[in-house]
Amino acid sequence: MAEAATALLKPLAGEAAGAGGSSPGGSGAPARGERGASGPAESSASLPAQTSTARTGALLARLNSPAFRTHFGTAAGVVILGVLLWRLGTGVLLDGLRRIDATTLLAATGIGVATTVCSAWRWQLVARGLGIRLPLGAAVADYYRALFLNAALPGGVLGDVHRAVRHGQSAGDVRRGVKAVVLERVAGQIALAVFGAAVLLTLPSPVRSDVRVLALPVALAAAAAFAVLRAVRGNRASAPGGGVRRFLAEARHGLFSRRSGPGVALSSAVVLAGHLAMFVVAARVAGSAASVAVLLPLAVLALVAMGLPLNVGGFGPREGVTAWAFGAAGLGASSGVAVAVVYGVLSFVAALPGAVVLVARWWTGLRGYSGTAPASAPSADVSSAKSAPNESARLASSSFPFSAEPREGRPMTPESV
Numbered sequence: 001m002a003e004a005a006t007a008l009l010k011p012l013a014g015e016a017a018g019a020g021g022s023s024p025g026g027s028g029a030p031a032r033g034e035r036g037a038s039g040p041a042e043s044s045a046s047l048p049a050q051t052s053t054a055r056t057g058a059l060l061a062r063l064n065s066p067a068f069r070t071h072f073g074t075a076a077g078v079v080i081l082g083v084l085l086w087r088l089g090t091g092v093l094l095d096g097l098r099r100i101d102a103t104t105l106l107a108a109t110g111i112g113v114a115t116t117v118c119s120a121w122r123w124q125l126v127a128r129g130l131g132i133r134l135p136l137g138a139a140v141a142d143y144y145r146a147l148f149l150n151a152a153l154p155g156g157v158l159g160d161v162h163r164a165v166r167h168g169q170s171a172g173d174v175r176r177g178v179k180a181v182v183l184e185r186v187a188g189q190i191a192l193a194v195f196g197a198a199v200l201l202t203l204p205s206p207v208r209s210d211v212r213v214l215a216l217p218v219a220l221a222a223a224a225a226f227a228v229l230r231a232v233r234g235n236r237a238s239a240p241g242g243g244v245r246r247f248l249a250e251a252r253h254g255l256f257s258r259r260s261g262p263g264v265a266l267s268s269a270v271v272l273a274g275h276l277a278m279f280v281v282a283a284r285v286a287g288s289a290a291s292v293a294v295l296l297p298l299a300v301l302a303l304v305a306m307g308l309p310l311n312v313g314g315f316g317p318r319e320g321v322t323a324w325a326f327g328a329a330g331l332g333a334s335s336g337v338a339v340a341v342v343y344g345v346l347s348f349v350a351a352l353p354g355a356v357v358l359v360a361r362w363w364t365g366l367r368g369y370s371g372t373a374p375a376s377a378p379s380a381d382v383s384s385a386k387s388a389p390n391e392s393a394r395l396a397s398s399s400f401p402f403s404a405e406p407r408e409g410r411p412m413t414p415e416s417v
Contacts (some may be wrong), residue, residue: 095338109276113329115350126255142163148354187264192303195300204297278347278350279299303323305318315340319337325342
């Protein structure tokens with residue numbers, strides 16, 4: 001009977017297996033139907049995510065645009081000044097501005113002449129180290145114009161950008177022209193870093209204890225970075241190492257060679273001394289009786305803050321940091337704002353010769369065009385009609401104050417070292 005029961009159950013088990021799993025019309029079809037029904041739902045659910053990603057990418061691209069960075073820096077400077085004036089008032093500030101007299105303006109102009117000439121000399125030395133010829137007179141004029149544009153335009157660096165591109169175009173090598181300006185500015189930052197570290201470590205200041213704590217880690221990090229650069233430089237087979245080696249070689253020729261190194265160091269020291277002297281003059285005009293030893297660390301902090309691209313014509317972070325530093329030193333935050341604002345006014349006055357250079361170059365371009373236009377005028381009416389657009393474009397180019405023309409006495413070919 002057991003064998004008969006087994007024989008009867010085998011066909012039933014086979015039918016159940018065929019109906020449940022192997023049949024094409026079994027449970028597989030509803031599964032495919034369920035997947036097919038859920039496909040449009042999943043795709044429609046992913047549309048908001050894709051739209052959000054696209055919006056995020058567009059927002060990041062807009063935040064990374066040069067226009068936004070410029071406007072953001074200007075807005076940040078305005079906000080900083082507004083908050084300071086709202087919290088501290090304008091009494092001490094206006095009193096400091098009223099104390100600016102003709103003697104103070106002459107002192108600021110004299111300091112500006114010394115610092116600008118030395119900065120132009122440093123630029124000339126760096127450019128010569130890179131194989132670009134730059135006369136000292138043209139360098140002084142261009143540096144004055146860059147200082148004025150930095151002070152008058154938002155961001156505080158547009159004058160240096162214009163100086164770099166213009167010199168590179170005039171020399172026939174924009175890359176080396178830009179690197180000459182970058183290395184020249186780096187030389188100034190190196191001088192500020194070395195002097196600032198010595199002053200902040202030794203003289204009393206609100207940050208001396210913090211600087212002493214951070215001095216060793218920063219020195220170790222700098223040594224490690226230098227070792228990494230040396231290792232990358234020694235790796236001849238690495239493609240990025242070639243760019244690093246080239247940059248280090250150009251920095252060595254422009255800043256640390258026997259031909260340019262001493263002059264770059266001397267000019268950087270004089271320029272830094274001029275900025276510190278301007279700060280001391282501003283402090284005296286604003287009514288601060290603090291000693292020079294007390295003012296030097298505060299001046300270093302103000303100069304470091306001036307390097308932040310969040311300002312309106314140089315005003316903004318400098319006033320905020322100086323207010324905090326003076327308040328922490330017991331000299332009064334309002335006095336710090338007054339000193340910083342007076343310093344900004346004196347620096348702008350020292351850069352005003354750059355406006356004269358700007359107008360003179362523009363006028364020279366106009367006169368150069370008016371002197372050459374009659375000789376190049378065509379006799380036929382048809383030829384005149386054809387050449388009118390070109391001449392109008394030439395007028396716009398030559399009369400534009402930022403244009404670079406060979407007739408301005410600027411070198412047009414690089415000179416090898």
